[in-house]
Amino acid sequence: MTVAATVRAMRRAGAAGQPVPADEVAAWARTFMIQLYGPQKPARLECRPKHSAEPWMQAEDGDVVRARRRGLDIRALYLHPKPEKPTKAHRFRDGNCRDCGDGEFYAGPNCEPPTPTPDSRAALPFDPTWFRAPLEALIQVATHRFIGVPDSMKWKSEARYLLERLDQYDKETLA
Ligand SMILES: [Zn+2]
Incomplete structure (x- = not known):
């Protein structure tokens, strides 16, 4: 699962x-922890007095370890992975994507x-099985009549x- x-x-x-x-919620949380936080160390730790709106200051190691005793809130800042560029963008119309x-x-x-499952047979203007009999007859003629080696x-x-290609085509399209 990606983010x-x-x-x-x-x-x-x-x-x-x-x-x-x-x-399901646990799986979502696991994905976020692994994808966003798991492999990373915080780039920076900041602190400020608990229950205050003071600006965040760079935290020393001691502030983090003794945050409770010093009455500090600690926050960890991570470098988040950049969102990937979409491989294909949505085309919204009336609130829904047309695609x-x-x-x-x-x-x-x-x-x-x-x-959509492609139906290549429907696109053909002829039935490929029509070729089978003439091709088989051609092999017979070439085998038994004298037309030169x-x-x-x-x-x-x-x-x-051509018959092999027909067999191959049948196998792929009739499966
Ligand atoms: Zn879409």
Whole structure:
């Protein structure tokens, strides 16, 4: 899970308005801890007197270790990873993306439309099986009639190649 995917899931859950199972919330928290904080050390630690609105000051090690005794609030500042540039941007119209259907207020940075299953057969103006019989007949003719050895070899090999391609095409498109 990436941070972007987690935020997207959280915003979707918020938009749905239903309670979210504790397992899911724990998984989101885990992703944030690992992705945002886990591998990093704070770039800077700052402190200020508890319950105050004073400006944050650079904290010494002792301030962090003895924060409670010194009555200090401590905050750790991290260098956050920069958000990635979206690979594909949403195209919003009337509050929803025209490509993936996500709502504008909960969509993540990337547009990930569901991939439609391509039906390449529907695009063909003919049925590939029509070629099978003529190609098989061509092999028979080239084998049994005298048309000269080079021609016979050539047509047999071309017809077999085309039949193999047809088999391959059937395997890929009829699976
Ligand atoms: Zn989209």
